[in-house]
Amino acid sequence: MCCKIINYRGCVLYKNINKNFNTYYWSIVNLHSHPKDKPNGHLHCHSKSERTAKLIVDCFQALRTNRYWVVKKYPIPIRNKAMKLMNMPVWERN
Numbered sequence: 001m002c003c004k005i006i007n008y009r010g011c012v013l014y015k016n017i018n019k020n021f022n023t024y025y026w027s028i029v030n031l032h033s034h035p036k037d038k039p040n041g042h043l044h045c046h047s048k049s050e051r052t053a054k055l056i057v058d059c060f061q062a063l064r065t066n067r068y069w070v071v072k073k074y075p076i077p078i079r080n081k082a083m084k085l086m087n088m089p090v091w092e093r094n
Contacts, residue, residue, distance in 0.1 A: 006050075011057045011085070013050070026053040030060070030085045045081040052078065060085045 003024070004015035014027040026047040033043040047053040055074060059082035062070040071079060080090045 008054060009057050009061055011060065013053050013057070015050070026050060028053050028056055028081075028085065033085070033087060035087050043085050043087055045084050047081070056081045056085070 001017050001019065002014050003017055006013040006015075010030075010032065012029045012031060014029065016025055016027055017023070018025060026049065027044055028047060029042050029044045031042055035041070035043060045056065047056060055078050059071060059074045059078050062068075063079075063082055063086060071082075074082070083090050
């Protein structure tokens with residue numbers, strides 16, 4: 001269930017509520033992506049707070065504009081989620 005929508009630097013942030021646990025989480029959606037395996041969908045990832053959601057979008061914009069020297073200041077989980085928004089697969093442990 002969506003509670004709040006924010007447009008931030010070309011992406012959309014949705015504040016959602018998890019009905020099972022009554023907790024909030026944020027969905028980050030890249031509206032400019034059209035992956036071949038999801039013809040009607042967009043790439044997205046999730047975050048626990050608005051601050052980390054905005055960090056993911058900032059890192060995504062730095063990756064998208066080839067400013068790699070800026071990307072190294074972000075922690076690895078933020079970089080992995082930003083790469084997920086670019087449809088670049090990141091190896092994850094099971």
